[in-house]
Amino acid sequence: MITLLSILLLGFFLGMRHATDSDHVIAVTAIVSRQRSVGSAALTGIFWGIGHSLTLLVVGGAIIFFGIVIPERLGLSLEFCVALMLVLLGALNLRVAMRSLRVDPVLAAEAHEHAHRHGDYVHTHAHGHELGNHGHSEDSVPPARLDRIFGRLKWYGAIRPIVIGIVHGLAGSAAVALLVLPIIQRPTWALGYLIVFGLGTVTGMMLMTATIAVPIAYTARFNFLNRHFGTAAGVLSLGFGLFLAYQIGFVDRLFTH
Numbered sequence: 001m002i003t004l005l006s007i008l009l010l011g012f013f014l015g016m017r018h019a020t021d022s023d024h025v026i027a028v029t030a031i032v033s034r035q036r037s038v039g040s041a042a043l044t045g046i047f048w049g050i051g052h053s054l055t056l057l058v059v060g061g062a063i064i065f066f067g068i069v070i071p072e073r074l075g076l077s078l079e080f081c082v083a084l085m086l087v088l089l090g091a092l093n094l095r096v097a098m099r100s101l102r103v104d105p106v107l108a109a110e111a112h113e114h115a116h117r118h119g120d121y122v123h124t125h126a127h128g129h130e131l132g133n134h135g136h137s138e139d140s141v142p143p144a145r146l147d148r149i150f151g152r153l154k155w156y157g158a159i160r161p162i163v164i165g166i167v168h169g170l171a172g173s174a175a176v177a178l179l180v181l182p183i184i185q186r187p188t189w190a191l192g193y194l195i196v197f198g199l200g201t202v203t204g205m206m207l208m209t210a211t212i213a214v215p216i217a218y219t220a221r222f223n224f225l226n227r228h229f230g231t232a233a234g235v236l237s238l239g240f241g242l243f244l245a246y247q248i249g250f251v252d253r254l255f256t257h
Helices: 002-018 022-032 038-066 072-101 142-150 156-170 172-178 187-221 223-251
Strands: 111-118 121-128
Touching: 002 187, 022 038, 022 072, 022 156, 022 187, 022 223, 038 156, 038 172, 038 187, 072 156, 072 223, 187 223
Parallel strands: none
Antiparallel strands: 111 121
16 A cells, blocks of 8 residues: 555656646746736646646556557657647747737827736737727627637637647656556556646646746736736747757657658
8 A cells, every 4th residue: 555655646746747847837838928817827727737637648548558659750749749839829929919019100199008808808908098099899809709719618718728738748748657657567556646647737737827827917017017928938938849849850850760
């Protein structure tokens, strides 16, 4: 029983440590940088961890019960998908940041920048108090467009972090969990280890996203600082994604084999 408890504790703390991997931190920072609530940021971390853990359970279960071996080239390809996803997240953040910097020169004298919300969506742009100076209709903000497409799906707001977590779970960065499996002799213990590893990852990501969101929520009243949190997160995600793509594609020889 002590051996099983040791395995479970190891899985939990390795899962929490795994949540702090650089590609994970940068990916969730790019998402959380546009949120204004610590609670919603923590929920994003939970959904990311759930997606990651589901993939890990499927892949780990196949290894445990069917002895499947993942080819090295396939693993590199999945890692490359993570790099592309980081580039996409960074580009989307920078696109939002660039839009916030475009101010109509005709309205510049009477308009000012401030944060305001559309339902549960908060953003910043030039805004005047004369008729027509708002800059866009209520139906043109991103959540309104998404509502029209996915509004009938109850949990569609959680889809993005879950999908990102699934992609990260497919990548080889989760090998820290899978490498321990051959040491565990009993399949049920190995499966329990993966479940606890997943719980540790969910817990670690929840704490990390909440921590990242604290300064963002605090500076929500300071429009200049808050806007540039998203810009910095976008630049970081884009730059690291390009670096990771080069590293996997050419240094690790995904494209040069």
